[in-house]
Amino acid sequence: xxxxxxxxxxxxFTVAAIPAHAQDTTxxxxxxxxxxxxxxxxxxxxVLPVDGPGGDSVRAIIARxxxxxxxxxxxDGSGVSQTxxxxxxxxxxxxxxxxxxxxxxxxxxxxLARVAVHDVTxxxxxxxxxxxxxxxxxxxxxxxxxxxxSDEIERWIxxxxxxxxxxxxxxxxGRVYVVDSDGYGERAVTSSGTAMAxxxxxxxxxxxxxxxxxxxxxxxxxxxxxxxxxxxTATAGGLNTTPAFSPDGQWLVYAHGxxxxxxLYAVPAFTxxxxxxxxxxxxxxxxxxxxxxxxxxxxxxxGRSGHPEVYTADFDGSNMELLxxxxxxxxxxxxxxxWSPDGRSIVFQSQLDxxxxxxxxxxxxxxxxxxxxxxxxxxxxxAPDGRHVVFTSTRTGVKQLFVLDTESGRxxxxxxxxxxxLSAWSRYLxxxx
Amino acid sequence: xxxxxxxxPALLFVVAAxxxxxxxxxxxxxxxxxxxxxxxIDAARARADSIAAAEAARRDSIAKxxxxxERLRAEHQAALAALTAPIYFEYDSDALSDQASAAxxxxxxxxxxxxxxxxxxxxxxxxxGSDEYNLALGQRRAAQAKRYLTQRGIEDSRIDIISYxxxxxxxxxxxxxxxxxxxxxxxxxxxxxxxxxxxx
Numbered sequence: 001x002x003x004x005x006x007x008x009x010x011x012x013f014t015v016a017a018i019p020a021h022a023q024d025t026t027x028x029x030x031x032x033x034x035x036x037x038x039x040x041x042x043x044x045x046x047v048l049p050v051d052g053p054g055g056d057s058v059r060a061i062i063a064r065x066x067x068x069x070x071x072x073x074x075x076d077g078s079g080v081s082q083t084x085x086x087x088x089x090x091x092x093x094x095x096x097x098x099x100x101x102x103x104x105x106x107x108x109x110x111x112l113a114r115v116a117v118h119d120v121t122x123x124x125x126x127x128x129x130x131x132x133x134x135x136x137x138x139x140x141x142x143x144x145x146x147x148x149x150s151d152e153i154e155r156w157i158x159x160x161x162x163x164x165x166x167x168x169x170x171x172x173x174g175r176v177y178v179v180d181s182d183g184y185g186e187r188a189v190t191s192s193g194t195a196m197a198x199x200x201x202x203x204x205x206x207x208x209x210x211x212x213x214x215x216x217x218x219x220x221x222x223x224x225x226x227x228x229x230x231x232x233t234a235t236a237g238g239l240n241t242t243p244a245f246s247p248d249g250q251w252l253v254y255a256h257g258x259x260x261x262x263x264l265y266a267v268p269a270f271t272x273x274x275x276x277x278x279x280x281x282x283x284x285x286x287x288x289x290x291x292x293x294x295x296x297x298x299x300x301x302x303g304r305s306g307h308p309e310v311y312t313a314d315f316d317g318s319n320m321e322l323l324x325x326x327x328x329x330x331x332x333x334x335x336x337x338x339w340s341p342d343g344r345s346i347v348f349q350s351q352l353d354x355x356x357x358x359x360x361x362x363x364x365x366x367x368x369x370x371x372x373x374x375x376x377x378x379x380x381x382x383a384p385d386g387r388h389v390v391f392t393s394t395r396t397g398v399k400q401l402f403v404l405d406t407e408s409g410r411x412x413x414x415x416x417x418x419x420x421x422l423s424a425w426s427r428y429l430x431x432x433x
Numbered sequence: 434x435x436x437x438x439x440x441x442p443a444l445l446f447v448v449a450a451x452x453x454x455x456x457x458x459x460x461x462x463x464x465x466x467x468x469x470x471x472x473x474i475d476a477a478r479a480r481a482d483s484i485a486a487a488e489a490a491r492r493d494s495i496a497k498x499x500x501x502x503e504r505l506r507a508e509h510q511a512a513l514a515a516l517t518a519p520i521y522f523e524y525d526s527d528a529l530s531d532q533a534s535a536a537x538x539x540x541x542x543x544x545x546x547x548x549x550x551x552x553x554x555x556x557x558x559x560x561x562g563s564d565e566y567n568l569a570l571g572q573r574r575a576a577q578a579k580r581y582l583t584q585r586g587i588e589d590s591r592i593d594i595i596s597y598x599x600x601x602x603x604x605x606x607x608x609x610x611x612x613x614x615x616x617x618x619x620x621x622x623x624x625x626x627x628x629x630x631x632x633x
Contacts (some may be wrong), residue, residue: 216596261573283573
């Protein structure tokens with residue numbers, strides 16, 4: 001979309017003044033505002049030009065976030081040459097003719113963004129609210145504030161909160177990185193060494209990962225808000241990797257291996273203490289745990305059948321069952337499960353013709369859906385909407401992170417520096433204090 | 434590598450010092466006034482002969498010391514090569530092939546002959562599996578080799594293990610020739626490797 005044309009359009013487009021203290025017209029948050037658009041299609045939305053410092057960026061970020069959410073058809077209104085009706089009102093007719101069901105109007109004020117969503121058919125403001133926004137335009141906090149606005153707009157229009165105000169952890173060149181959901185704001189969070197398997201604590205600012213030391217791998221917990229990394233595993237040597245926090249944030253489950261295979265253990269997430277063993281692999285490898293949303297069950301990769309498959313078990317290791325089906329004697333390889341936020345399915349990777357592809361398995365009927373086919377695709381992680389998945393793909397020739405909409409099949413490239421892998425999507429992130 | 438550079442000069446020094454001790458102190462002949470008699474000529478010759486003999490003995494002992502140093506270095510090199518030779522595995526397997534077992538037997542001999550030597554075994558995988566699962570597979574490969582050695586009498590505390598999974602490939606490339614070189618255990622001496630004795 002062309003910002004220049006937008007700016008030109010803005011110059012001749014007079015928006016209606018938003019009421020100083022607009023009412024929340026739904027009465028309660030999270031309730032769909034009932035825009036008129038054809039069911040089964042994505043509502044068309046125009047994000048109007050935004051005046052003020054960073055206004056162009058605000059408009060661009062919101063339009064991009066709504067687009068990446070895959071529930072809204074963002075309409076490029078840059079070709080519109082609208083003359084003012086003279087009374088300062090929005091001329092809804094022209095937007096309706098473009099297929100817009102809603103207009104997003106943002107007015108920037110000091111430390112505040114006043115946001116209104118216009119219902120084009122009803123020709124009125126359907127929802128509006130003031131959002132706090134960081135004063136330093138372009139800063140990480142400012143960007144997250146704008147993403148938060150996008151997510152609320154998406155909730156107003158579709159009834160489902162967007163996933164823009166989230167971040168993704170991954171590994172590149174031995175360091176853990178974090179990037180915003182739209183691919184901006186990438187920064188390294190570990191300074192050196194060889195790290196693997198980063199994961200989020202549900203609080204959204206603690207992370208855990210596995211770090212290679214001189215005698216083996218240990219789990220470290222790091223607060224992204226500040227402070228140094230703290231080792232959690234007391235084992236001096238050996239293998240400690242693939243950490244996962246329980247949904248209540250109290251436990252850390254990880255894979256520990258020494259000389260008799262690798263099994264899953266649980267320790268209190270922050271206080272440490274004695275590790276409780278979960279799996280009895282009898283010399284096999286058991287790694288990559290993921291919790292069900294209620295915290296009662298885990299899924300993990302195990303090689304106990306002779307090759308890697310995905311299993312589920314209760315948190316204490318009991319009631320274990322094979323999740324992914326296999327044929328005796330085949331060389332199939334299924335691993336790296338991630339339990340969906342709605343609890344209904346698990347995404348994992350499965351080897352086909354020597355290359356991993358991303359698949360989901362429905363936990364009710366065990367039906368399997370293949371999501372990728374181009375290049376090798378690994379290490380899937382669900383977005384908090386349970387609809388998008390981030391994963392590593394070699395489709396461009398090198399390892400990069402991609403985001404896939406599991407409903408439409410649409411994908412986008414998230415990272416643009418090679419060797420990015422082992423991604424983990426955060427939950428919805430709150431506004432930092 | 435450290436052993437080779439440090440041990441040989443030290444050994445030469447010791448041997449040279451021993452050779453020097455066995456030699457009589459030589460003083461410059463005092464100026465004799467003429468006439469010269471036959472006895473003094475014979476004595477001078479005898480003295481010159483004895484000096485030459487001492488010199489020859491010294492050269493001989495240096496040569497012997499050099500030969501011994503060379504022999505020790507060759508012995509060290511052979512033992513080092515046997516101890517640090519990688520062993521290789523099949524895809525997604527920690528099973529020891531006949532070749533791997535033979536290589537471990539050779540290491541066993543070296544470890545038995547050098548009771549102060551400690552090693553670290555690093556398990557590695559090819560790039561094909563899951564990055565995370567491969568850490569566990571590498572750990573299992575390292576553990577398998579350690580078990581082979583400890584079950585045959587090597588003290589547990591002399592062997593550390595670590596896994597690098599697929600993180601440290603020996604060969605780049607994305608085909609079986611690279612993969613087969615990457616599915617391996619590497620053996621590194623962590624202490625007591627300065628002068629390895631031959632396997633016994």
